[in-house]
Amino acid sequence: MTTRGKIVLGILFFALAYFGINKLIASNRFFKKADTQSVLLSSIELPAAASGNRATLVVPLAPLPGTAPAENGTPVVWEVMAWNSQMAGMLANGGPRTTQGSALAANGLDMQIVRQDDVSKMQADLVKNALDLQASPNTPGLIVSIMGDGLPAFSAVQSQLEKAGTQLQIIPYSVGKSFGEDKLMGPKEWLDNPKAALGKTIACYLRDGDQNIALKWCADNGLKVNPDETTYDPEAVNFMAASDFLVAAEKYITGKPESRQKVVSGHSTGVRVDVAADAVATWTPGDVNIAKQKGGLVNIVSTKDYSNQMPNIMVTTKRWYDAHQPAIKGLITAFAVAGDQV
Structure with missing residues (x-):
């Protein structure tokens, strides 16, 4: 047999061996997946709703925000899912971008609301924002809203944020909850x-x-x-x-x-x-x-039955949070004012 023939046969043998071994592995005949036992979970008692007298407090209706963009204030992007828990935030902004006469405009913020249903994309966007802020501190901040009980899983982004020189930061206010x-x-x-x-x-x-x-x-x-x-x-x-x-x-x-x-x-x-x-x-x-x-x-x-399971939690990067304390206070104030209106 010629040298060329031996090379061709060698390639064919290698290909057959490679794909044959991979097929055997995929079939689980020789390398079986570890067994996983089904489990009986322990029941978790959710915290009781906090009592208070604000439930009966009547707040006078304020004028609705205008429609013209305010175009003034600390710029920030708010990524949200299609979720009714953040209606107060929508009212506070007046529209997709902060409008004149809105609570956020009155408190010095210029917010762009962006719908984002993909949690992994939210995590990636936070990491990108952290890197952008590192390179240019004037970059608009990013806040994302997630299900509060999903925070432990979402916190997997922490290691990537640490590589960017910052960490995940919870904003100490909830704009609403699933009910x-x-x-x-x-x-x-x-x-x-x-x-x-x-x-x-x-x-x-x-x-x-x-x-x-x-x-x-x-x-x-x-x-x-x-x-x-x-x-x-x-x-x-x-x-x-x-x-x-x-x-x-x-x-x-x-x-x-x-x-x-x-x-x-x-x-x-x-x-x-x-x-x-x-x-x-x-x-x-x-x-x-x-x-x-x-x-x-x-x-x-x-969540009407489990009413304290799923608060709307807003998170951002500690880098932006620490550098924009007046904006954080303005955000909380505006959302609280709009929440009373809702």
Whole structure:
């Protein structure tokens, strides 16, 4: 055989060996994924609502803000999800950008509100803003609003911010909270018999507020939870990952299944099953989309039941926070004034 022929055969042999080994690894026949046991969560008692006399306080209505941009004040961007908890902030701003006659304009801020439903994008934007502020201190600051009970997961951005010479900073004020908007939607039989949820799958954005609603409901009703969203446990409540709350609703509406390994008592059975979303943890307009496009689900539990679970938490970089204390005070004042109006 010629040298060229030997080289060609060698390349073919290497290619077959490479792809053959990768196929065997992917099949899990020789390198099996570690078993994950479904768990029974401990029920968590949420803090009681603080008592006070402001609930009956009547605040005179103020004139609505104008429509012309104020174009004056400390510039800042506020990234928000489509969430009713921040309505007071919307009123305080007067529009997408601070308008004349608004509470924020009166308190020396020029804010641009930007919708951002992607939490990972919020994290990336905070890191970029930290680097931009490091290079140019006059760069507009960035504030993002997240679900308060999702803060531990969001704080994963801390290591990246530290590389940029700063850290995550919570603004010590909440503009509102979820009060029934965020919810677990499931088949009606779950209301009468929660154990009917065993072996079913809930679509949601993982490790954030909406999944927390479902997890607390499972804990309150003594239901095991499968913590591995890539397997299926017929004896536990399973979860299906979605990139955001609207995609979670879409996964139920389309009914597109995922192929998963079936596990029992934490051990793989070697059987693959198709798993579709039976329920959804989402918020408006995810619930509206479900009702209009498919139906079949009812509200099982919501933040009206867990009313102190999900405050609106505003976070920024410590670099901008420390350098703009008057703006922070103005922001809190404006949001509080608008909150009384709402």
